[in-house]
Amino acid sequence: MSFIEKNLLTNEVIIYRANMHWIIFLNTILYLLLSLITCAFSFKQTEGSQLLLAISLLALLFALISGINSFIRYKTSEFAITNKRVLIKIGFIQRHSLEVLLTKVEGIGVNQSIMGRILGYGTIIVTGTGGTKETFDQIASPLEFRSQVQANL
Incomplete structure (x- = not known):
């Protein structure tokens, strides 16, 4: 069972999953x-x-x-959007995780280089209320991740 599945709330379902890009x-x-x-x-x-x-x-x-x-890094990174939250976990021994309620997400930024646009990877920046910003690099299909967050707000 994955980190995200272990940390689901009552009546919470996973709507979208993303992975690291093969570029790593x-x-x-x-x-x-x-x-x-x-x-x-x-x-x-x-x-x-x-x-x-x-x-x-x-x-x-x-x-x-x-x-x-x-x-x-590829196997221990998880990115998910549920009907209630954005959940991200990277790492095995040294873990970096983010759990933000969808109602507390102010924005999802996407940065892509030229190569990132061609190959379909980029950096997502999750901005929560209060100005907290978390950056996650080399995510596959970052624009789709952003669209899924925005569609479920």
């Missing part, structure tokens, strides 16, 4: 590509082939660490 795995992909390229060049038995092999192994180690970190 971009560093892992780039490290893997660097590892493959340097590994391919290291087989040419040249003077620097030992150095290239070491760089390849180092890039592979970075890819592994980055991949594990991104996978944990």
Whole structure:
């Protein structure tokens, strides 16, 4: 059972769920590509082939660490809109969560870079009454998340 399902109120139902975007795995992909390229060049038995092999192994180690970190972040992040609240939880050991009643949401801001617009990810900024602002990065379909909040106000 997820964090959000465990924290539902009486008669509260989930209307919309969102996830992190796959872009959080971009560093892992780039490290893997660097590892493959340097590994391919290291087989040419040249003077620097030992150095290239070491760089390849180092890039592979970075890819592994980055991949594990991104996978944990992807699996432990939850975004939901219910008929009563906006619920967001990110993290496993170090947890960041937000629970705002829909009636207390003043606005949902969306920031997207050019790449974010092309690939469909961005940052959402949840503003509650009293001026509290919470920012969440690399969310898939942030405009849909905002539309769902606004449709249920």
